[in-house]
Amino acid sequence: MERVRQARRHKFYLRDERITLSHGSGGKATHNLIEGVFAPAFSNPLLDALDDAAVFSLDGSELQLAFTTDTYVVSPLFFAGGDIGKLAVHGTINDLAMAGAQPLYLSASFILEEGFPIAELRRIVASMQEAASQAGVAIVTGDTKVVQRGKGDGVFINTAGVGLRRVHWPLGQTCLQPGDVVLLSGSAGDHGIAIMLAREALDIETEIQSDTAPLHTLVAALVETIGERLHCLKDPTRGGVATALNEMALASEVAIGLDEQAIPVHAGVRGACEILGLDPLTIANEGKLLAVVAAEAAEEALAVMRAHPLGREAAIIGSVQADPPGLVFLRTEIGGMRVLDMLVGDPLPRIC
Secondary structure, eight states, rough: HHHHHHHHHHHHOOOOOSOOGGGGGGSSHHHIIIIIIIHHHOOOHHHOOOSSEEEOOOOOOOOOOEEEEEOOOOOSEEETTHHHHHHHHHHHHHHHHHEEEEEEEEEEEEEEEETTOOOHHHHHHHHHHHHHHHHTTTEEEEEEEEEEESSSSSSSEEEEEEEEOOOOOOOOOOOOOOTOOEEEOSHHHHHHHHHHHHTTTTTOOOOOOOOOOOOOHHHHHHHHHHHGGGGEOOOOTTTTTHHHHHHHHHHHEEEEEEGGGGOOOOOHHHHHHHHHHHOGGGGGGGOEEEEEEOOGGGGHHHHHHHHHHHOOOOOEEEEEEEETTEEEEETTSSSOEOOOOOOOOOOOOOOO
8 A cells, every 4th residue: 555655646657659549538648648748848836736727816906817728629519418519618617616716708719620511610609609698608709710621520619718716715626634525516427428329329228418517606606605614626527526536635645535325326327337338437527516625514515516406416425534645445335445546548538
């Protein structure tokens, strides 16, 4: 175990000579790429935290802003429960929300492939506008580029967002403390399985839809109710719940213990994962969040989540402990214990 602890304290190392699809999975390969290329090149105090959004104050102002950006390359472009446009808006809103910010303004940039149908582009743009309007944000700037036929796979979208931070205490993946409680706002793996079923046309009878949704109102309810007892927020997108929790454990140098039976997973997702040999805890979500709160606030936080439309299936799924630092453990349904690692490889590329 001491060897494991020492290994986990080391930074990730990039040994690959070429980019692979795994580098976009959000799992270990992505972390290797970030630590090996981007983090050392762009290192600064705002970036080094590696949270979902950068938080900063303008000179002479007490107000804090949050800023984030993301690029969407999902395939197929349209799927049960959403499309690339809705996903792009919700994803950027959620990254701002995880920083405790109220989303205000978004940008939208499009890389279009020559020959892409205008009718489909109109459908995507209309979906983006509807999603932004329903969330109370405005798309205020953008850009468009066109690449040659066969060079862009239809459309890629980049969105950036700015929000006003409502949290005035430390909040992030470096703020976990032993004794804290971990909550999940709903079922794991819905988005990734919905994408897989749409892409592969698998003959599996299930009504699973993407869970893509804007989470800022759920976060606002948590912030208002439990205040400084809220220590960390993270949406488990690429790499799923397992990868997000491992990132927290490493950043705060704590251990996280989970109860497998407490983790909500829809029967359709569980069944599809069993057939395909996947772990639902490494499958992406686009409308769920993980909240780490002080132990005395756990039941109150759970009640707040369950009272919100996006948190009706919320559950307490585990707790934070001091030792062994950097590891996530899963207490299995049969009473055993196993290490729950980050996603390795990329069983389902291009899901967001």
